[in-house]
Amino acid sequence: MSGVALRPPRHQADPRAVSWWTAQALILAVPVAGAAVAAYWLFTGHPVWLGVLVGGFAGCCLALAVAGPRASYRVERWEVTDDAVYTRKGWLTHTWRVAPMSRIQTVDTARGPVQRLFGLADVTVTTASAAGPITIEGLDHELAAELAARLTAITQATPGDAT
Amino acid sequence: MSWRRLPRRSLAVSAVLSLGAVVPVDVVVVRVLHERDWTWGTIAAVAAVVAVLIVAGIVAYEVARLRATRWRLTRERLELRSGVVSRQHRSVPRDRVRSVDLRADPVRRAFGLTVVKIGTGGHGDENAELTLDPLTVSEAETLRRVLLSGAPADAFLTEDPVLAGEPSRRDELVSATEAAWGSAPFRKDEAPQGNGLPEGDETSRRSGRHRGNEASLGGGRSRGSAASRGNGPSQEDEASSGHGSSWGGGPAGAMRAVEVVARLRWPWVRYAPLTVWSFAGAALVLGVLYKPLDALGVEVFSAETAALVWGWLTERPWVTIPVVVAGNVAAGVTGALLIFVESWGGYRLEREPGRPGAPEDTGPDARPASRDGRWRVRRGLLTSRSLTLDESRLRGVEIREPLLLRLGGGARVTAVATGLGKAREGETEDVAALTPPLPQAEAVRIAALVAGGRLPAPVPHPAAARRRRVRRALIAAVVPAVALAAMAMWIRNGGAEAWTRGSGLGAWAGGGGLGSWAGTGDVQAWIRDGALEAWVWGAVAAVLLLVLPLALLVAVAGYRGLGHGLGGRHLLARSGAVVRRTVALDRGGIVGWTITQSYVQRRAGLLTVSATTAAGDGHYDVVDVGGDTGLELAARAVPGLLDPFLVRSGPGAGCPPTSRAPSADAAVPSQGPRSF
Structure with a gap:
């Protein structure tokens, strides 16, 4: 039986993306875990079972914030050829996306405040579809700019309104 | 072409439509004044003054709007200046136009006007549509044809073209240069719409009837006589090419027939009730009537009426409940039928051929390779609607079979096209709807014609897909059943009783709310009797006997689909x-x-x-x-x-x-x- 499979795209995000994603996750996870612990400490009579529950919850939050970005880094990959943009995402649900160069409408780079600290940028590629744009996250910002410039050049050379 | 205004007749339309606002306001005025014991004469005078003020206000706004609005069509763009308060100038490149939507409610129809919406693509944003509200029917028709004709830009004169030739000799699809703006010589055609020609003959029919419909819609501007109604197709072709100034010029400029792909057959109305709305009939009617009744001072949803209805229901349930259910279904079915008749009366799906000179083959299943035609859906008994889609913007076709319709052997066809907006408010049909509900075989035939080729036969998916669905159905039914059974066992073992006595969670909840409610004697007795347990076991049985088979049926149907x-x-x-x-x-x-x-x-x-x-x-x-x-x-x-x-x-x-x-x-x- 002949099998067909999608090969993983060639490139990964910049290694700094792991720290960025971790920082981002911690910004969310630390207050949540802290609030849970504080509520337990201040508003309850410290029953042991609740303490275990709250502790477990806080631990899970922090563990996810640390482990999640590492898992994402291993899974998220991207590749740009002369003909197409190809990305892979997702840990439980794998998602591969392909957009042909001839159908790309806009190419954007974006840098959030935290992202800037790490010298990273996202590249967003939009096609005419309402299914949503393709985003390549956590690239070195110079690489991202270069990639966006190249994509724009190729896209502009393609005639038609890409629908 | 120079800047054009909207027709003044629009003032009359808004005067008539403003009566719609006058009626409820006057009703309220009369009610309030009557309660204060004013005399009827004074009440009538006040109501009349209010009515005049409202009408005058609306008409004055309309005057300002008409003065502020100008539009023109140039070689490259369609431009619209509008806005009473904030001025707008919008300009759409003609090659961006993807659909033209004409819509005339009964009032506008009576005045020979129609609202034109020009779709330009983009996803649902405000700027995706350009609205000309209203144009005369003949202007709208000419605009529609020119915008979607695929005509080369220079085929359009930038100045108002001169009327040429005798109007009666014109073909309907005369070129844009010939069609005189505003006074387009649409011939009043004797042939009434749908004059009972056999279906198979449609392709060879000329477009005279098509125009006849316009003329009867618009009336006003049509001139000329139907002297040459007896024309055979060849004669009409000759007539239009004889004018010589068509897009292509010469013989290539001869127009091909508008091909009617489908038209309403009244037996299709049997599919109309096959929607869920048929079961929500009375509720829907109540929902619609709620506001007007409320304005009249009838409170539908008050405690008294609820008590009245409840008392009536519980008195003799075996009589009243079937009556209520039957009444509900009757209202729903009637509503569905009425909506079908209004939405789809006069329905026709047509394909207008593209630019002359392109190869054309009008065989039943051989669609020409060139995709430069237009598809046009026309429907509506009272409010006439016409949607024209550029064939080159068509990306496919969809056959939709909702459960009830599918069980009844029906289906409907919608277009997959770029540049179509979402359904408008108050509109019962999807914008992209190409057909009413109709027999499945007919739907497949129309879909293949619109798609431009035979549709491939669907290949079923692997058995693993069925296993997945069945497993999902089992989980959806069995997990709640097991949870309910566990709850029943817990109640039997005295768990609920102990809990209501205020231990554990009950105390933690602060003794208020749920805890205190469950702690009352009645509830405890109810639990001790085993009545609660019986109810829970009943729920388990219901889940296993009703939900499980249903879920499995849906799973299998899902796999088959x-x-x-x-x-x-x-x-x-x-x-x-x-x-x-x-x-x-x-x-x-x-x-x-x-x-x-x-x-x-x-x-x-x-x-x-x-x-x-x-x-x-x-x-x-x-x-x-x-x-x-x-x-x-x-x-x-x-x-x-x-x-x-x-x-x-x-x-x-x-x-x-x-x-x-x-x-x-x-x-x-x-x-x-x-x-x-």
């Missing part, structure tokens, strides 16, 4: 347990792939291939297809796009991918991928 196929031009994707949707998507319209595989799918060897497109929903999914099949399908549907990213193993490895005839604009060169 799965299918995919690849034709010369189309990718076919079918799915849906409740609403089965069969989409034939033009392979040239696919702008990318999204392939997803969840954890469960990965273990079952399935994946979901989603073709993204600029039209319709934005993506159309082949759900739960076998892994290899799905990837091969995507690779073949758009040759060269996915291939560089596939690895093939086993006996077939190393062979070049099988790619079938590429569609027109999907010819992506498949060079080796260059890494970046």
